[in-house]
Amino acid sequence: VLLTQSPGTLSLSLGERATLSCTSSKSINGYLAWYQHKPGQPPRLLVYDTSNRATGIPARFSGSGSGTDYTLTIASLESDDFAVYFCQQRFGWPRTFGQGTKVEV
């Protein structure tokens, strides 16, 4: 399953809403996760199965979507949110990832 993320880079300001997209090459039944990755740190699981927030993830992060189109929304950007975000599917084998969206100031 090929995952395509857009945009490649998102330039936003503190307090703005971020909308990140992940499109799959076939329907993946909602079996999609989002991760946050900052340089030098381990990637962090944010959302799994489209809309379930992982333990300890703030409510400003939300996921939605179905079929082939999925969205991660960050309601109001905080300084800690500027990072790379990537999606991952568990519908097919092997598990595959999108190429990432960089959210920058």
Place this chain on the structure above:
Amino acid sequence: QVELLESGPGLVKPSQTLSLTCNVSGDSISNGDYFWSWLRQSPGEGLEWFGYIATGGGTFYNPSLKSRVTIGIDKSKNQLSLSLTSVTVADTAVYYCARCFGRYSACWYFDLWGRGALVTVSS
């Protein structure tokens, strides 16, 4: 808390075998039903999953890499290992170990990651 730390040579020559270790601290690697995995990210590319070794011992390998990959687990040392044979410059990447969770004996998502180890393949 549980932490993962990758280690190994940062430089490997073409045609040689790349060997990495992942040390698990904060809990026993034998605890729980997890799928211990290796992944990598090449420059400018998305993440690629090598596969896993389950706590119970079963393995799954990505078909694109299967002929060159071995993932092992040493429960006495609380370590995960990766062996990748016949490397080329295309294997230059940051390599990550990660813990995968799921249900029905399947790896779903990765809830714990190491910081990654850069491996460069060059003569």
